[in-house]
Amino acid sequence: MIEIDISRARSFVKERAYNDSYEKAKQAFEQVKQRNGAGSEWLGWRTLLSDPNDAILEQLDSLATAIREDADVFIVCGIGGSYLGARAVIDALSPFFGTDGPEILYAGNQMSGQYLDELIGYLEEPNAEGESKSVYLNVISKSGTTLETALSFRILRNWMEDRFDDISERIVCTTSEEGGALNELIKKHGFPKFIIPDDVGGRFSVLTPVGLLPIAVAGIDIRSLFYEAVSKFEALEEDPEPVLEYAAVKHALYEQGKAIDLFTTFEPQLNALSGWLQQLLGESEGKENQGMFPAKATYSTDLHSLGQFVQEGPRNMMETFIQVDSMNEQVEVQAEDEDHDGLNYLEGRSFHDINSRALEGTLQAHHEGGVPCVVLTLDKLNAQHIGEFIYLYELLTAVYCYCLDVNPFNQPGVEFYKKEMYQLLGKQ
Template sequence: MIRYDLSTALSFLEAHDLEAVRPRAEAAHRMLLERTGPGHEMLGWRDLLLQPDDALLEDIDTTAAEIREQADVFLCLGIGGSYLGARAVIEALAPQFRSPVEAETERPRLPEVLFAGHHLSGRYLKELLAYLEGKSVYVNVISKSGTTLETMLAFRVLRPWLEARFPDAARRIIVTTDPARGRLHDMAETFGYRRYAIPPGVGGRFSVLTPVGLLPIAVAGIDIRSLFYGAVEMCERLTDASDNPALDYAALRYLFHERGYAIELLAVFEPRLSGIGAWWQQLFGESEGKAGKGLYPDAIQYSTDLHSLGQYVQEGRRHLIETFLMVEREPEPLTIPDTGDDRDGLAYLAGRTVQEVNRKAYEGTRKAHADGGAPVSTVWLERLAPGPLGACLYFFMHAVAISGYLLEVNPFDQPGVEAYKREMYRLLGKP
């Protein structure tokens, strides 16, 4: 379900370079599988795939079915890994435009999944409350510690609003948090909120295949079993160090890092994959950016950003590598019509598909950027569907673990994130 083409990038290296670093990459791979590397206690994201919990998947599906039946809006409160994964999968797989209402009920066929608690904009929250007025609302609060400022502040605003409008407000609030402790855990106990546990040993950026991501994704009408088992299949495939695309990807990135490259761009030509880029950006930024090391990850969307950043990528400083995330097969192609004239100069495209034009834009961009001195490679998804997308998510998680070990950092902690919090809380006068 995942294919990795690094042939163009290899032309920027000596013939033996990749093979020379491969023993180190395989050693990092073994550290992951044998749980001997730094942060090995945070490998719960692999454990849940090695021992799938079908009863949990069924429970999430049942809860999601209730919400789909009752809610106009499903509001997810969370920041970082507590929302990026769910948003990425929903953007990739759910319809991009709202379905028409059902004539009998005049209600949407699926709830609108919205996100809050991922920034500190008071204006956003005020407009959100106004938008929610008169709608049936369910809220999912997601925070392992239960102390995340952005998320809990949004919940403090939303909770009294819900309680004033819905007699069953406690049933409409679902918390996803630590299984045994924390402020949000204690609030769920006190007020009787339904609760899903974030498994031990799973950090936020690795949590998309836990209830953190699976509940919102299921509410959006996406098949979470196919998503989950696509990741299981990829996890099994990547156990073997041979013919291992995640290992090759990590090794290639490491080679360019050691040669002084500073930035990796993840470029997509399908707008639906932009959310995967944002999720990838956190995954690699928090996992690698330590001890003065790591490639700075930036996600861009082509062909849109070719009209804004393309000039820099083509001729700017030669300190970046570029990874394309592409889809092999796309259903329901849109044919470009023959209008009977050439007033727009596009008659040469009549009868071809927009998807074909997009593919040629990728091929042309790949060649131009490589010719301009940017090492490029491509991660190919078989198709845009739950199974291949689950495989893609695991592919990147496995790769970043290897990559972190190659850099000799702990890929599962994020000590630098606490620095801004300390200063912010000091300025706010937090006791």
């Protein structure tokens, strides 16, 4: 179970303001449930969980197992919601150094030619056994024409065609059911295909094949991830109170003028999870001149960079701590004869124990310094808890955005730069 403690945030909000926001959150949750709010045609991220399709999990699992057996490298080719969720889960649950399966690399998420150039050079180097690398690629795009992804995919696909005889087994497409550029290629080459449901937007798609195939290839148990999200869905349908309170306090703080919500973790492997949150919240709430900027920091390292600002900068910030209660690690401080660095007083303590005191100390200091703080505590870092975390934040995002009276599911502003860019590129 993930615990949400809003007490250190609620103390900054007047009772009446909180109650008003709480009423809004209650109505907002009803809008989500009754499917009568703005953008309600995009609620497929809930249907996924209310009506789980085990057959798809089975297919994903079996393809992932086959890829894990043969691949040295698995490339995830997608941008925004087409890769941030997978990356968040994979980074959170994979070792820092090496893996027992294929190396997971990313492409099509930016337009650096240098990166693509060097990536191909790396793919052409022999693997650890001195053999030519076995490369698989998963291209993820509803339309197949998102510029960054389509560009990188064209280059990588051509490279793979030159290099491998069996690209029809090496390239997997995750795309819309019908139409779009990838479906044409699938017809031609017979690439395996997974469908992105029409009613699930990119930033809500991590529990569809968009996220689940790369996550399964990384060796993470997608059933545990998925079914714990299902359990969380059911629990919150029954009793949405934790989300209503969280949305209420966040909304009340926004109404009070808070401009930034800083998401902080004390575990470096959760950095990409904050990146997923940035998109989920930022793209959902940042419209009609509204929203709190979702910033991210990884402590304790960023206490030595952004910490000063949080402690004593403008009081326009709230902070959300994502804490992990227990970690699997065996590093303990040992006493030394000569206590040069003065650390002997920590003898026998684990790093996680010390890290947790750093979190507690930071929380106290920032709270006393005038920063409203929400604390989410995960018992452990495993697929179950991450699954729970994902649905929790998806629902929070929808409820909180309805409190702001904005449509959580569109992103009209993203079109502006594209329009300018395509004009500059001379696209007809």
